[in-house]
Amino acid sequence: MSKPKQPDGPVLVVNAGSSSIKTALFGSSLRELLRIEATGIGDDEEGRITCAGESRDMALCDHTAALTEILSAMVAYGVAVGDLSAAAHRVVHGGPDLSRSLRITPQVRGKIAACIPLAPLHNPHNLAAIDAITAAMPDLPQCASFDTAFHATNPPVAYRYALPGTPETAGLRRYGFHGISYGAMVQNWKEVTGAPLPNRLLAMHLGNGASLCAIHKGRSVATTMGFSPLGGLTMGTRVGEIDAGAVLHLARQIGIDAAEDLLQTRAGLLGLSGISADMRRVQAAATPAATFARDHVCYWITRQAGSMISAMGGLDGIAFTGGIGENDTAMRKEVLANLLWTGNVPSWVIPAAEERHIAEQALIALKEAPQP
Template sequence: MSSLSATQGLLALNAGSSSLKFALYDAASLAPLCRGGVTAIKVQDQPARFSAKGETAAALLAGEGPAPDVDHEGAARWLIGAIGERLAALPLAAVGHRVVHGGAEFDRPVLVTPEILQRLAALAPLAPSHQPHNLAPIRSLLESLPELPQIACFDTAFHRTQPRLAQLFPLPRAFAERGVLRYGFHGLSYQFIAEELRRQGVAHAQGRTIVAHLGHGASLCAMRGLESVATTMGFTALDGLMMGTRSGAIDPGLLLHLMMQEGYSPNDVHALLYERSGLLGVSGVSDDLRALEENASTAAEEAMALFAYRAAREIGSLASALNGLDLIVFTAGVGENSPAMRARISSYLGYLGLALDEEANAANAQRISAPSSRIEALMLPTNEEAVIAEAVRALLRNC
């Protein structure tokens, strides 16, 4: 399948816990045609909603949306059906999917077959809040449109360049031998930023770089030569930074205490760490930084301060892994849109030589470090769907 036509489309899907984001591209040129998503999927007391913007958005919006109670599989079927009916002149050549966990086996995009899907489903316990939702649209389309090529692109793949010491846990060797390793996540985002830094010819990009993917889920990646050498997430996407509702790194002895002394079940601990902690848990107000920045409560302020403090501590750890720091890049929802949080985190990093340009930071400029700063600081928007589309096109051309 080496030839792709400008009359075909490539669809990139990014399934979250309660959403299905998409981006539609011209298959030959990868020119973006439309992006949007179905949100509030299976959210209590909220109907699912469809939104879209871009060149072909009007056609997609000209009709009924998905059922209010649609699940992820149903949302994928509805979206593919809407594209087929409302954009009939642009048949899909393939669909690419973000899949959070590829384990040690999948280190590059792969054409999904029923057997591959089964192997990916076996990794669901390692990413229980993500993997099942990522795989639901794939499963649905394999059943309804088995002839449509589907390509899985993995968040873990970017981090397979990490040295062995960065992947190991201090546990008995048998655990590593059966795949209990630090995998890392947000790899599609980090890959986009690495390629963007290369494309722009950023002066320090080939040196010691830390990328801060700060969103509802948050992590950091240390790069040397634009390849991952260390990251804050580990065996699961629960490790590392404080997040919207996830705790990030936490004393394992505390978890033993909760189960052995306070009667928490494993399911109770799961819900606590994944759904009730982070910004939401500390603030008691919201998991959305925008809401906290508008809230005058002491608890909201403490939650934001803790988020920045934990991020700065982890930046220090990764700077040690890099033996210094030349460049820091802020990206994702918080990293791209919150000058206040970027300033909070940067205020801890003066010892590394970072000086922020307050006006540039407030204006969301690309370069936010001051001319006197020894470390360059940038704000770059990420685009995971673009990475997926490029991977799909490359794989199809090589088939």
């Protein structure tokens, strides 16, 4: 299978997770050309490359091996490595300094690495993909878009914790996440909906990771996630809302590392249901624990929605995105039913368009950045 090369040079968008790498190629006018995904990284029996809907099983020992296979699949599809104009990465945490899309320099890479303690499940894998492309294509410009950047407009009263300003508390603040998803939603709103962007929009990114965002006049003014992607709503394996005293108690009882593992990977929908972190499997199980887990997710969405509405001083529209937000009709209906007290507020389902937004932001960053 082949495809004509793009004269203006496609942008390769890379979204690296712990065991998977999702990539998409965007050509002229940001038209999507191709999707390639590597899954089962680090598992000799589960490794797989899927290109244009066709899959091949293979061992993928690490992110470098996975990206090598992705690039080989891209070349086999008809896009040469030398045709690329840039690689653009999703990076979860940019810390207090990286608040917009940037060309990756050694200094920027260093700041991404410094944020690893803030997003230990994400930033190391984002860096692994950046480093793998650097090794394979050292002259290819690379850019990073940060999930935290969209929330840089939150006022201090929203992002600051009630802590003294001492050296040990430096950097402890609410950052917020899923900002690439929310930024894409705002930018593409009129094109997708045909309607003007509501003045006060309650945006819900609901998936294995989930958050709400209060978007007032196109800018984030509050969001449910905080210092890390661990906080806020009940999620697939993450605990969401929990008192700091409970975290301290857990750390004393089982140790810091075990407490982190519990809160990050064994809590949330999985922990409550005892079945899965996948909402579809939990819904299909229909056990009392599964039903309670689903109710817990819905309850905390609607309870924290009230906080977001308060931050905006009212509500003019609701938008759902993400895997659950887009595909779980029953969940959307339940959330909207619980928010009937807000009045006859319109709602939309907005397909996630993070990759296209990352590509677009990369092109802007490359124009702004001085050539090395």
